[in-house]
Amino acid sequence: MVAPPDNDVLWARGLHYAYSGSPALAGVSIGVREGEILAVTGPRGSGKSTLLKCLSGQLLPDPGEVWFNSAPVHTLSRAARERLRRERFGWIGSEPHLLPELTGWENAALPLLARGIGHRAAKRTAGEWLERLDVGDCARKRPKAMHQAQRQRIAIARALAGEPTVVFADEPTAPLHTTDRAQVLRTLTTAARSHQITVVLATLDDESATLADRTVTLTDGRRGGAIPAPESPGGEGRAACSVSA
């Protein structure tokens, strides 16, 4: 094992992962610097979600290494990885995945409560984050009574309320309309920058990637650029079209 560079808060080497035989990651190495916003782009099925899950300790790479703050993650037990996710990481998925049983502020405060923070303090912190994300009026509503954009903001508040070291955002704007999309993304990046939170952002569109400090492209489970681009300049389809026309 080689110790990772000091300025990388999260560092992974040679990540491989296969879902019961079908490969998703094939040797991805990546380093995330402290406080930066790193965009991971690539088409569907290129392994973005799997990479984020491996980095956040939800999946164990086989083989591969993940280091967080110069400590290995891939050797930790399941309980220790859960604890790491609870205390140091935040997760925003492409679906809000709120608990339908809980109200808005309870959803946002749940990670805080699970950390053992008192009810009053957790409620105050969650309320502040909801206000910051413009969903203060949803604090007492159940997820069923909200719109999708509001739900997604509450999911973002839930991820940020604990002021984690790293936030993983897996296509956080996928279920939203264009107007909501830009706004939600801007809120996320602004909040992250103002609180020195590192963000790993998986995204499909290049527009979102422009908000990031750095972009990494994945193709078929590998870092993009390693595979040479197809040589035909105009693309095969275009050539065929012109012939038929």
Add this chain to the structure above:
Amino acid sequence: MLSLRLARGAHPLVLLRRLLVAAAAAGVGFLLLCTLGHAVAHPKEAEGSVVRLLWCVVPLAAVVQFAVAVARTDGTTRPREGMDAVGLGPVALSLLAAVSTALSCAVGSCAALFIYLELRGNLHLTSLGGSATKLLDGGRPLPWAAVLTLLSLLPVLAAAACAIMLRPGERSPEDPRADDTAPAVKAPEPKRTYSGLPWGVAVIATGLALESYASDGSAPPAEALLNLPGRVGGASPGLVGGWLLACFGLCLAGPGLTHWCGVLLSAGRPGPVRLLAGRILQDAAPRLGRPLGVLCAVASGTLAAVELYGAAWAPSGAGPFGPLTGLGAALVMACVTATALTAALDTRQSRTDTVATLLRLGIPTSLLRSAAAVRTCALVAVMAPLTWVVGELAVMPLTR
């Protein structure tokens, strides 16, 4: 055919539940056939036969409830994206569930017919053949039209109940994206599950009052108290009606009680365990409350029966119940317990998304387990004393 094909690939536990439904259906079919046998053998005791038939309604209802609960839990008949795309949407799948339920009940009914004829001594296929000729009034031919009618009763009722209970309702499918495009859409007011609680309490009180009013202030002899199968005459409809009314009130109050359990659990400034336990309980109240209420009602009825007839159950006692009453009571208790367990399993299945979310957040499984334990304890702490009180109050007018 499709339901058979789906059943072939189902989880063993699902198959086991279907098998249990078949077994329960066999029990009810057997009781119905016994009633028929009694009616044929004793044409002069028409009243006794009618009372026997009426008592068969209780196990019948319990089995129908169980069958519906099992069909609801069955994953193969749950609306799925792929199935919807090929035209097997929620409507078709609810019909499929009804067919599967009818099938398992029909298998049970056939088994009941076989066992009944064998025990009665009509078949002589096994060594048991004819061992209960006397009890089952053997020796007289059975009217086959009546046999078929009685045996088809349960499959038809269960299938109809399934088709009605599982039909896709007015509720929109649980798709969070459904209201995306209409920003002005107002979320429908959720149906209040606890509205049954006042009604339940009122009905329990009415039942108990009716019972004490009808009891004439004197304790009737044990054998004249209830018109159980095998006992003729002597029952006061007021007594039995009051008792049944009290039980019905418990069933009505179930969802409301469960909901308020959850509210109390998450009251004050709850930590994560109490918060999750309480809120999940509130959410599960509509699904879990009714079977729990029925379970409490049956438990309180059993309690009352034990209080009244406990002495007679001793080996030297008079034995107030025949074996068929025992079979019926056991069937009802087993079905009601199984229904409550199945409903609990159903709510657990409907929470898979919640659990996945919690695990993604890094909430430890130990916290989820303690939340489940707290939920169970709260329910037991509320339901058990209530059951006991209703049972005791039901007995009180009779043992003064």
